[in-house]
Amino acid sequence: MKMIIKIKYKVLSIIISIIVHGYAENINVYGPGLQPHKVVLPARYFFVNFTNINEDTYTNDLGQSVAVEITGTAFKKSHCRIWSNVLDRKDGTFIVRYKLYEECSSLSINIYYKNKHIQQSPITFEGPIKQDQCVCPEPDLNVWLQNNECPLSYDQINDDLRPFEQVKIKRQITKIIKKYHNPESTSFCHYVVKSNELYRKCYGKHIGFNMFADNILLSILRKVLIPDIELVINLGDWPLTRKGSDILPIFSWCGSDESLDIVMPTYDITESSLENMGRVTLDILSVQGNVDRKWTKREPRAFWRGRDSREERLKLIDIARANPDLLNASLTNFFFFRNKEEEYGPKLPHISFFKFFEYKYQINIDGTVAAYRLPYLLAGGGMVLKQESPYYEHFYRQLKPWKHYVPVARDLNDLTEKIKWSRDHDDEAHTIAKNAKNFANENLLPHHIICYHVVLLSEWSRKLDEEITVEANMTHVPQDTFPCNCAKGNSHDEL
Numbered sequence: 001m002k003m004i005i006k007i008k009y010k011v012l013s014i015i016i017s018i019i020v021h022g023y024a025e026n027i028n029v030y031g032p033g034l035q036p037h038k039v040v041l042p043a044r045y046f047f048v049n050f051t052n053i054n055e056d057t058y059t060n061d062l063g064q065s066v067a068v069e070i071t072g073t074a075f076k077k078s079h080c081r082i083w084s085n086v087l088d089r090k091d092g093t094f095i096v097r098y099k100l101y102e103e104c105s106s107l108s109i110n111i112y113y114k115n116k117h118i119q120q121s122p123i124t125f126e127g128p129i130k131q132d133q134c135v136c137p138e139p140d141l142n143v144w145l146q147n148n149e150c151p152l153s154y155d156q157i158n159d160d161l162r163p164f165e166q167v168k169i170k171r172q173i174t175k176i177i178k179k180y181h182n183p184e185s186t187s188f189c190h191y192v193v194k195s196n197e198l199y200r201k202c203y204g205k206h207i208g209f210n211m212f213a214d215n216i217l218l219s220i221l222r223k224v225l226i227p228d229i230e231l232v233i234n235l236g237d238w239p240l241t242r243k244g245s246d247i248l249p250i251f252s253w254c255g256s257d258e259s260l261d262i263v264m265p266t267y268d269i270t271e272s273s274l275e276n277m278g279r280v281t282l283d284i285l286s287v288q289g290n291v292d293r294k295w296t297k298r299e300p301r302a303f304w305r306g307r308d309s310r311e312e313r314l315k316l317i318d319i320a321r322a323n324p325d326l327l328n329a330s331l332t333n334f335f336f337f338r339n340k341e342e343e344y345g346p347k348l349p350h351i352s353f354f355k356f357f358e359y360k361y362q363i364n365i366d367g368t369v370a371a372y373r374l375p376y377l378l379a380g381g382g383m384v385l386k387q388e389s390p391y392y393e394h395f396y397r398q399l400k401p402w403k404h405y406v407p408v409a410r411d412l413n414d415l416t417e418k419i420k421w422s423r424d425h426d427d428e429a430h431t432i433a434k435n436a437k438n439f440a441n442e443n444l445l446p447h448h449i450i451c452y453h454v455v456l457l458s459e460w461s462r463k464l465d466e467e468i469t470v471e472a473n474m475t476h477v478p479q480d481t482f483p484c485n486c487a488k489g490n491s492h493d494e495l
Helices: 141-147 155-161 169-180 210-223 267-274 284-289 311-322 338-344 353-358 374-379 415-424 426-443 446-463
Strands: 013-020 023-030 044-050 066-074 082-088 093-100 104-113 123-129 188-194 197-203 229-234 250-252 299-307 327-333 359-364 383-387 406-408 475-477
Touching: 066 082, 066 093, 082 284, 093 284, 141 446, 155 446, 169 188, 169 229, 188 210, 197 210, 210 267, 210 446, 210 475, 229 446, 267 284, 267 446, 284 374, 284 426, 299 311, 299 353, 299 415, 311 327, 311 338, 311 415, 327 359, 327 415, 353 359, 359 374, 359 415, 359 426, 374 383, 374 426, 383 415, 383 426, 406 415, 415 426
Parallel strands: 229 250, 299 327, 299 359, 359 383, 383 406
Antiparallel strands: 013 023, 023 044, 044 093, 066 104, 082 093, 104 123, 188 197, 188 229, 197 475
């Protein structure tokens, strides 16, 4: 077998061209999982892409000739506990995920094509290869950002932080507590990071969601040494600071055109990123690997399921009943409009999110605020019909109408028209769907979500104009103890 090698010198990718049985196949292997000695994630991942294959020529038979084996040794035994799986995206790309359950002294990534190693396989690394629970922060923030290929800035972060200069944070925290400490209606936590240790004090009656803020902050502090900071994180869905009122620094999971909250990635996508290959089943990677139907095999109708958390969702049911040939939509629960259950029911049981993509078109309509399912709809390869909305998540400003989604009026009056357009312009609709999936893979994977948090916290630290101290009534939030060797690992074998 004759092989021609091409190496792309980029931190997280290699490109390999091979000639098998007399014809050329281009294989692109890329992703943060190819740098396990530098990039620590709850579950590492990379992609194996056959660049000369598209949905029109791809067959499942080809998928059977791709295999990946990831093995390692531990420091005190010959076998390192690693769980790996391969997800077939059905478009010539395979997602390889692997999770370390202990620190490895060495690691080997074996990629097979037609039962043979591709060139440069196995890719080997000398340890320590750290498990995600290792508390071994990189002391240089810039090195960590570079290793993880994080952007140095985000437009949304720049806009959110622009009102704040030389912040006297203790004074601002006092104002926030005085104004928003209403236990029945708001809940928030005051956090301090001091010497890379986490402390908090929470306010409000319903503070259970502090676990989501705890988890991402602890995860970051295990990975990188960040400057001392102090901040308030809103535990509710609704942003708190209204335009025209005092400008107070409150971090929230959702923003709106009428608010000034500093927007973080939602607790939903953050948790799915941290629990990838863990206790969650829905994340940006799994949704791509569990969609069974290619575009040409999907039903050319729009699909929606959800609860009754906004009046437009009731209107959506009216539209679906009047246009069953265009739209399959039903409510799964009644809470906000229980008096209308007889009119808009019966409620249907929940179905697997992966089943949504048996339909070509996916509807994204607000709930109480922005619908947090949008990242997964974008990743699933369906064409998204997105309701115009004053609410937004951290990535919305990067989305372009008619490129990543088809916009729908706030009152849904043009929804049937947009569905008909999609059916009549199948190639354009398919292109929008592919653009959306590419966007998700370039901006919403787990390491992107962690990057955004780290950059946000780093930029926030630059705004603080006083020494950060821990108040006596704050609770220390400790890291779980886990045996690790925090010495820097050696470089992997040259690619």
